[in-house]
Amino acid sequence: MELYRNKLSIPFFILSLALLMIGLTFGFIGSVQYLVPDFLKEWISFDKVRPLHVSSVVFWILVTAMGSVITFLQEHIGGSIKYPPLLKAQFWVFAITFLLIIISYFLGIFGGREYWEFHPYFAFPIAFGWLLFIINVFSSIKNFRNQPVYVWMWLTGLVFFLFTYIESNLWQILWFRKEIIHDMTIQWKSYGSLVGSWNMLIYGSSIYLMDKISGNQKYSYSSIAFALYFLGLLNGMFNWGHHIYTLPTHHFVKHIAYIISMTELILIARIIYLWKDSLTTAKMHKHLRSYQFIIAADVWVFITLILAILMSIPALNVYMHGTHVVVAHTMGATIGINTMLLFAYIFDVIKDSTINEKIFKIGYRIIQISLPIFFLSLLSAGIYKGFWQMQEQHLIYGSMLKKLKPAFLLFSSSGFFLVLGFFMIIFIALKSLLFIYSSKNKI
Numbered sequence: 350m351e352l353y354r355n356k357l358s359i360p361f362f363i364l365s366l367a368l369l370m371i372g373l374t375f376g377f378i379g380s381v382q383y384l385v386p387d388f389l390k391e392w393i394s395f396d397k398v399r400p401l402h403v404s405s406v407v408f409w410i411l412v413t414a415m416g417s418v419i420t421f422l423q424e425h426i427g428g429s430i431k432y433p434p435l436l437k438a439q440f441w442v443f444a445i446t447f448l449l450i451i452i453s454y455f456l457g458i459f460g461g462r463e464y465w466e467f468h469p470y471f472a473f474p475i476a477f478g479w480l481l482f483i484i485n486v487f488s489s490i491k492n493f494r495n496q497p498v499y500v501w502m503w504l505t506g507l508v509f510f511l512f513t514y515i516e517s518n519l520w521q522i523l524w525f526r527k528e529i530i531h532d533m534t535i536q537w538k539s540y541g542s543l544v545g546s547w548n549m550l551i552y553g554s555s556i557y558l559m560d561k562i563s564g565n566q567k568y569s570y571s572s573i574a575f576a577l578y579f580l581g582l583l584n585g586m587f588n589w590g591h592h593i594y595t596l597p598t599h600h601f602v603k604h605i606a607y608i609i610s611m612t613e614l615i616l617i618a619r620i621i622y623l624w625k626d627s628l629t630t631a632k633m634h635k636h637l638r639s640y641q642f643i644i645a646a647d648v649w650v651f652i653t654l655i656l657a658i659l660m661s662i663p664a665l666n667v668y669m670h671g672t673h674v675v676v677a678h679t680m681g682a683t684i685g686i687n688t689m690l691l692f693a694y695i696f697d698v699i700k701d702s703t704i705n706e707k708i709f710k711i712g713y714r715i716i717q718i719s720l721p722i723f724f725l726s727l728l729s730a731g732i733y734k735g736f737w738q739m740q741e742q743h744l745i746y747g748s749m750l751k752k753l754k755p756a757f758l759l760f761s762s763s764g765f766f767l768v769l770g771f772f773m774i775i776f777i778a779l780k781s782l783l784f785i786y787s788s789k790n791k792i
């Protein structure tokens with residue numbers, strides 16, 4: 350039975366790893382174009398490289414989150430998801446849509462907005478695929494009473510995502526986009542909430558996995574986990590403050606948003622920290638790969654938190670706005686927290702005994718060493734640019750960019766190693782997933 354259940358979720362992980370490979374490749378090309386703007390320009394300019402990179406990594410996050418929720422939900426209910434054919438339809442809707450989006454970028458077809466720069470028509474299959482997901486998850490849960498916190502996180506994250514995704518597309522209606530402040534507030538609010546909703550899916554899966562590793566349900570019914578859930582819920586409603594920091598809207602909205610998003614990070618860091626201390630060595634070793642990724646995520650929660658607090662100070666925010674500090678913050682969170690946790694889920698499906706230990710160790714170390722350098726290189730470029738843009742008599746833009754070359758060189762070279770480390774891990778993961786998938790077919 351477990352084999353059949355896994356067979357349903359493994360294609361999601363295979364797809365997501367393929368998307369990550371595409372995303373990493375374009376990220377690296379983008380980083381080289383920072384240094385050498387003409388690099389591959391004839392073939393693919395930075396205007397195409399950026400959306401190709403950002404959309405592919407966002408899809409990596411979404412598809413792995415889907416695969417994890419499906420896997421863990423089936424383990425939780427002890428049976429198969431209610432409608433397997435619907436799940437297969439969901440998979441193909443996303444796989445085909447994402448493939449077409451990538452092709453459309455190559456062809457220069459855009460029309461959307463930042464992070465979702467693809468043609469607005471693609472919003473229909475994405476919303477439809479997500480609706481199939483919601484139907485399947487809700488119908489697979491027989492009884493909504495007395496459910497652990499992760500189930501509530503999944504359910505809420507699922508509904509919130511659809512709601513905020515529709516919200517982020519409201520600009521297509523003239524009434525919403527005709528007034529700029531109004532339009533931008535909704536736009537950035539919805540982006541913040543979208544991140545909040547996928548975080549609900551990811552944090553829910555983390556709590557499930559942590560309880561699974563520790564062999565009890567200590568966290569899934571704990572008050573700290575429910576506090577995290579309610580903060581996540583508030584976060585989904587009030588968004589992430591810095592997204593609308595520069596807009597002249599009510600200050601109380603920004604302040605509430607900040608307090609909530611910071612507290613949310615503190616709580617998830619605390620949950621992981623306490624969990625780590627409560628584990629016995631035997632349990633840790635039994636799930637070593639997932640454990641290592643969860644611990645890496647915990648460190649990055651702290652790093653992201655410190656940067657977010659600094660960015661929230663108005664006197665510093667004016668310097669950081671529109672610089673690489675923001676990119677450092679976004680990539681720090683999506684690589685350091687989201688990607689690490691998502692790998693923890695993938696390696697929970699792959700049993701440790703099936704993987705090549707040596708390649709794993711080297712790949713993991715390369716990632717953990719190159720990521721902080723990658724992050725610091727972006728921070729330093731951002732801080733320099735921040736001072737430059739605030740000076741009354743500053744260097745011309747071209748000269749400022751020349752001064753940033755050392756930081757960009759570090760960014761691109763550490764980025765190369767980051768890609769290398771991830772490719773090693775992806776290679777092992779894909780090999781094992783394909784093996785599990787094909788051996789099941791023989792059953």
Ligand code: HEM
Binds near residue numbers: 376378399676688
């Ligand atoms: C799991 C891996 C990664 C994730 C999840 C990720 C995520 C992101 C996100 C969300 C953005 C948008 C940032 C913003 O606009 O604020 C971004 C931008 C970018 N990323 Fe990554 N990234 C990853 C790996 C990489 C790597 C390894 C490189 C380089 C080797 C890279 C290079 C870039 C570049 C050049 C940009 C464009 C920044 C700009 O617009 O100036 N990324 N990435």
